[in-house]
Amino acid sequence: MVSSKDVAKKAGVSQTTVSRVLNTPELVKKPTVDKVMRAIEELNYIPNANARSLVQNKTKTIALLSGPIHNPFFVDTTTAIINYANEKGYRVHVQYVDDERLQEAYTSILENKVDGVILSCIFWEDPMFFKLKQLDIPFITYNRKHKNNEFFVEIDNFYAGYLSAQHLLELGHTAISWVGGPQNRSTFKERYAGFIKALEDYNIAKNDDYIFTVDTSKQSIQDLFQHITSLDKQPTGICAATDSIALHLLDCFITKNLKVPDDISIIGIDNVDLSKHGMIQLTTVGSILEENLGFLAIKELFEMIENKKNSCVRITKPVKVFNRRTTSAPKQTIK
């Protein structure tokens, strides 16, 4: 590998000067710059970012631990995050984490000495939260948050769950199902709590036969679909904890020639881009503002990285219902 020393020798200058030509050329005389640049060209020299990181103790890299992009929410956020970071001249280590490989992902970001971490995969109780804090690594969570209630950007999950249920309740549904995910994630936990609160406010008894938990995989949602359609008394409406779940369910119902919303109403949460598609038109709950959570989060992260801002970030965005075409009043005749 050709190093800056090789360039120095070729150009007849010191390695220090080569370094200066690349980093602070204004401190080097024009002819010297030219000489060095010529040597760089001839030798096809490429600086080694690892070596630079070692001495500078910064990597110009951030780590993104995202949920899987078969969930369109993470498609929207990933794009926003990477583009913003790249504009700032940073590279992004992306990992789409599932639960099994979470620990490896955590280890990897610690060993690679990234300048900042942005993650959506944090659990309600997650030791990594304290690790990052202790090591003084700038970080922020988006979508989910840690129970410590610090360094996060989220939507108002409780109210989103509430609005989701309320929407169906106001349409006249009483047999309403909840399809959520594991409660060790703040999103599922709080959205569910909001859903339950709405039922209470409307004096609808909570029916445990209608409360479901999936692991958010396509398979588990298909299994659930089988179960729901085999029930004696089926729900007339489904509150899905995420658009991703809602979209999968939608696919199941439609594929089995059931009509949405005629046979069943479905409402999601997140208002992902895909839900707006003319062929989909998913009714959902999402942030009032256009900017997605990933974008808000990465901006905050860079505040912390570049401006050493350390006032704690706690952002919760208000939400509203986006009324589209997958919900309606229930059929009069309930089987």
Add this chain to the structure above:
Amino acid sequence: MVSSKDVAKKAGVSQTTVSRVLNTPELVKKPTVDKVMRAIEELNYIPNANARSLVQNKTKTIALLSGPIHNPFFVDTTTAIINYANEKGYRVHVQYVDDERLQEAYTSILENKVDGVILSCIFWEDPMFFKLKQLDIPFITYNRKHKNNEFFVEIDNFYAGYLSAQHLLELGHTAISWVGGPQNRSTFKERYAGFIKALEDYNIAKNDDYIFTVDTSKQSIQDLFQHITSLDKQPTGICAATDSIALHLLDCFITKNLKVPDDISIIGIDNVDLSKHGMIQLTTVGSILEENLGFLAIKELFEMIENKKNSCVRITKPVKVFNRRTTSAPKQTIK
């Protein structure tokens, strides 16, 4: 920052021994291992991957330069690629490249001394191809290929374009539009050529008023939609060069209350996962096999990285039509 030297001091051993405990513990006596591990715990020591990379001259990192994931094709491939690499113990630098930032992305991967590169963003004539070859960095392109016809995994783009046109021709369409992208990408170039060949074979005169090029952005597709619907004599069918384009067009038509396929037929190419969704059911052309291109490519890349395989990879997958619900015979009465 706490280093292995600090651990060594604390444990009362040499730095060499600390290194051995972490990398080849079988060469170290049990009590020594324990001593060192205890020191590591107490000091919260985390190895520095950059320093390791520097001395070992490998980074356990690959770079993925992907097309943007607002194109669902790259959602499917990105997931496959990252998961496979992570399983192999590699990290992935992901960049979703647009044309402006391509050069920065290239620079970044060269300076960071990644162990391999997988990219979909290469141009038909792209100097980076030779740069990577010259530097002896293992690399592979998927989706697109370079004109040198080496190190790629693709679908049979020419035949895909051909089948796409043939599908509409066989349905009886004669006023068929092509919506493609810039010709400096092998995919657009060859799919278009196939499309043209089909027209010839069916003795349909090529009509330049029906041949369109977009930059694949949502905006440019909306603009094109405006143009198409304002034509005196509108096409009855559209061959979109990618599913991504097809899906955007679909959105435009549906949103304006036009019926697909009753008012217009649309066929894509790529057979992305989303096209199978019950609410979408996009007719498209895609690989006969289930495995996506990203997965095939990353497997090949690891062959090159780990087994020093250097026989040149040239993979072209056969394609077929996936006949779904966005195409039909044209209406009898053509405006």
Add this chain to the structure above:
DNA sequence: AATAAAAATGGTTACGTATTCATTTTGTTG
């Protein structure tokens, strides 16, 4: 022309690790 100030360049070192080679310790065998 003398002097001071500023600009340009170079020598040396540190970053944190793995590796190479040398040395010490332990274990084995007769």
Add this chain to the structure above:
DNA sequence: CAACAAAATGAATACGTAACCATTTTTATT
């Protein structure tokens, strides 16, 4: 218990860069 092999450990070095401090060269000022 000697002799030797094997196992365990350590000292020194290299990786490629930026930064610090020292030195030389140039420019400006009188």
